[in-house]
Amino acid sequence: MNEIKLVSVKNVTAGYDNKVVLTNVSLDIYANNFIGIIGPNGGGKTTFLRLLTGEIKPFSGSISFKNDMSIGYLPQASQIDKKFPISVTEVVLSGLIGKQGLFGRYGKNEKQLALEYLKIAGIENLGKKNIGELSGGQLQRTLLCRALISQPQLLILDEPNTYVDNKFEGELYELLNKLNQKMAIVIVSHDLGTITSYVKTIACINKTLFYHESNQITSEQLASYNCPIQVIAHGPIPHTVLLEHNHKH
């Protein structure tokens, strides 16, 4: 395989204030990956993503990144202050801070780029609005643009489908499919039925991480991964992704 390895997580234990959340987690992320992360509430999915973004450091074990690797991140419930005086366009531009650096200037080209991403997200008419005036879904789309604008090598999305309507959710998954030709994607979702038709592989996180090298997973496998999640399929699923075995419940 001549795939480029972006991140290598080895035997990591992590958590908060000496409270261990994840133990013995290992995972390699390659440039063409599209990983769906599932797991119960409080299982440690967001904590794992925070390790990838560098927001928190592991207690033990190691995480190594490819040189100059860039990350775009859409946080779950971001601690963003909606009263902060900043416009939608400026928020999207802030996604370029890694590229532009401490001395960054943001001129016509950057603003044009921001507008293109606003168009992709269907909110090009909101650019001048202050973020306090946005609905939950509009803010989510704005933050998605912020994550995308730097065209990162690794795109990390923590439950991007919360707040957004069904129509945009569908468009989002199609968009991610296209983006995956250029970048690795790690996405957390509770909507197993939907994500498995888009992702290439699955990781179950519940105190530790089980990696499943396929996008098809059975209830038995989920059980063996210690991943007690309810599988609910919404509407018609594009192709059968959840292999139903003979079960007795």
Place this chain on the structure above:
Amino acid sequence: MLLAMIKFFEYQFVQNAFIASVLLSILIGLVGSYIVARRLVFLSGGITHASFGGVGIAWYLGLNPIAGAAVFAVLTALGLEVLTQNKKLREDSAIGMLWSFGMAIGIFFVFLTPGYAPNLMSYLFGDILTISSTDVWLLVALSIITLIFYAVFYHAILFYAFDPNYAKTQHLPVVFINIILKIIIALVIVFSIRAVGIILLISLLTIPANVANLFTNKFTKIISFSFLVSMISLIVGIIFSYWFNVPTGATVVLTLIILYLIARLIISIRNSTRLTKA
């Protein structure tokens, strides 16, 4: 009347006061906007009051009280960072502790110092007419440093302030930006003590930016608008201190509150005419 006016502007201390209020307003515009946007009002109140510890110790030792205040203000700002690291202590609690700790030290040493201390009042309530030429030069230096810092790092500051966590994931040197800004806040506070005093200083840091924020959400505009508001209040403060001999701080605060109420009135009139038009 005209003659009195001309004479008024001929005094060195009046000229100093006017120059100082222009420079202070620049600093208040830059720093107050950041404080309000990031909700650091309580933190700034803590730094302000804790600096009284420095005033007290310097008073006792016969040193320059403002220098003492500067040391305490910067140490408080940095101390808060250390205390709240690893979330061992919640920030508002840490502020409460250092706030009263500084005040206690100040009171302690003021009482240890023999003799009556009438000038001490000017540190608590402010007297912009006592600003010396040295103070003005120090203000010039701080204004230049702060202006350059904001001009060079404007977007980094804005994006960091908006979402420090995201800035960190993008490898922005967030610790550097945070520490420099906290030190600048501490120094601006210390330089404002002369003008409005420790007790009322917080209004100068909060009200101008809030008046500005009623009319605009653009950070650069909030900065320039609050510069104007703070300028008006300080000039009214100088005039009242001179002619009626009241402490500058009280006049400045009352002016600011009136300006805020007028701004609210303008906004509500504008909104109601918009509604009736529609």
